[in-house]
Structure formats: structure tokens, C-alpha cells
Amino acid sequence: MRDILYHRVLVDAGLVAGGGSGSGITPWRGSGLGVARRMVDTFVEEAGRVGPVARTEHPFLNRRDAYERVFPHYANIYRLRAPEESQPDWVLRADNLHLNVEWLRQNRHQGPVVATGGLLRQLRGSGSPLFRERYIWPAVQLNHLVPAGEGPAVLESYRQVLERTFEAFGLPVLTLATDALSSYGDVCHLTVTCLRDGRPTVLATAYLMAAPYRRALGVSGDLVDVGFTGKVLALVSMHHLDRGGLGLPSALAPVQVGVLAPQGAPGLDTWSRSLAGLRTRTVTVAGDVPFRRHRAERGLVRTGTPLTYGLWPDGTWRVGRRAPSRYAPTTPFPDADTVRAELSGYDRRQLDAARTRLRHSVERDGLVRGVCDGCAAAGRVPVFGRIVPHRPARCVHCAAPGSDHLVSEKGRFY
């Protein structure tokens, strides 16, 4: 990650603090914690369609024996030796999977459980904020125990949950089924989007856990594991940037609607109350001092606000839109439905722009190709994963019936 423009944008927007870049620990600010919370809430709300979602968090210290029963091979975690032989050794925030499964069993919960606490990993070399970190936060991890045989259908439901969640953040995605992680999952889905420059990158993973894990966890049925991290917000920052700074999708923005008007402007209070279901902020500005109004608006825009309404010095009301940035005349005090329609228009424009970028880079650059099962298995085409749902296409190698795959000459990407 040489280009850390996205990080500067997040710093300028007040989501994370500057400095520490490369240390692998991103210091979040209050406003960024709110954005991360809304990111998780959006996901949890979508996941609610699959089953009643429980939320939990696990302690910082976990028993090393319980961790290593499930993950015997990982060396990149932090361990803490007990001061006395008779006491257990610990691992520091190493994983949520075994703890979530334990929680589900103890609480006899029929549905998914979500934990969001961070994970600690030893880091070689320097990190990249939110991409490659020593303290990965938030680390959103969902686990769901389902009867044997129901896993594939439930995994398909989570594919849709993830795609809808990321679309709400203006991030278009493709889902790939891959064998590259077969030791981990019987079926592995990777939710893939692209960087601003078009290179594909993995946004989320969803697995039907492989038998050795199920055995170690004492699970007799199927086990679904879904995970993503704060990297999602780095991708949002890469894609949704205009000359005013970060334009957050309305689902995430701390302030959805900024209002710039002189103190006590007639009708203002009544209007603000009518927008109660939206996150609004009114900034009072002297109507005849354009510079102050402008500065107040710039502040709102830089911190990610998608939409502003302002009373201009000539007495007219204007709406300030983004993606792209422009002003338009508006009737004073538009009703809440009109304002909501403005916000969905903005969200749609952002998603469309990012989707165009994904199509140009991934699909038109020939990374998506038809491949048949035989050629994929024999490695005659450097397949990274099969696109799900299945899209029939002729094999580029042998012309037999096959389906669309994502190919990667350079092998695995992250």
C-alpha cells in the first residue's frame, strides 16, 4: 500500500488520528468510532434476515490451551506465560471463532452471534493503516451453527447479506468461491472489490468451516464463519473522495444533512424537528457573511456529510449535493421524504461510480473469464475463484461450457 492518500482523507475527516502510520495500530477518534459502529449495525441488521443476531465481546486474555486445540499452527499471535506452572498460559485476542462457538453453545442461541473486538497479530515490517495491522479493529466476526447439510444454503444467505451491506457503503462487490483456503473451509467465499486504481482486493470472507475445525470445536452440524475488518472503511475512503474530502455514504455519515442558516431564521426549528429521523446538524451563520458560511460548509463536507441546505445571502435556499459537487436551488424546508430521496440519490451515484471502476478494471481488463471445471482443476487457466452465483460462459481455453471465474496471473491477492 504505497498510496496512503486514503489514510490522509480519513485523518482530515476526523475519523482516525494522524501519526502512528506504519506502526500497525490505528488510533481512532470519536467520530470514527461512530462510523465503525454504524458499519457493524448495518451488517447486523442485514444478518437479521438469516436469524436473530446476538452480540457479544470476549476478554482480552484467552486460555492458550483452548485456542491451540482449534488453531495449533499459528505462530503470529501473542502469548503470555503464566507465572506459575499450575496456571494456564494465555493468548492475547488471538481469534473469536472458538469463543463465539463456545458462547453459542452456552447460551443455546439459535442464530448467529457477532463479536467485533480487535485481534492482535505479530507484524513483520511496517503496516498499512486498516489494511495490514498489528491490532486489527474492528474485527467483525459472525458465527452460526446450523444442522448438518444446511450450511451451503445459509452460506448463500450470508453472501447476499455481505453484498447488501457493502452496497450500502457504496462498495460494489463480486463473490468468489475458491479452493485456495481449503484447509480452512469446505466452501470459501471471498467478497472482492477493487482499490481506487482498480486492483482487486478482498473485503470479507465467509466459510463453511472444514472438518478438522468442526472436530476440534466439537461441532456436529455445519459451522459458518463470516469476517471483515476496518479495511472496509479504508475502501470507502478510497472510492468516495471528492474535492471537498471524504464523502461518507449516508448509512455511515455522522451527519447526513448539514443546515447552514442565520440564527433564528423563521421556520428553522420546526423544520429541524420534522427531520428527526435523520442525523442533522444546524450551523448558525450570519447570512450576510459569505466567508463564514463557506467555511462552516467546508467543515461539514470534509467530515463526510453528504448533503447540505443553506440560506444564501440573496435570500434563496440552495441544496449542496456531492458526487459530483454542485449547488441547486431548492424550495425552503423540503419535507423529510424529499431529503431522504436526495440522500438515496447520492448513495446511488457513489455506488454507480465505484461499480464503473470495478467493471473497467476487473471485467474489461480480462480478469473475468469463462473457464470450464476441467481447465480450472488442471490449472490451465490461473483461476483465483469461481464467481457466485454461477454465470454460464464458454471456457476461454477449450470452449467447453463453463462459468465466469476471476483469474489472477499473480496468484492470490488479499
Ligand SMILES: [Zn+2]
Ligand atoms: Zn476448458
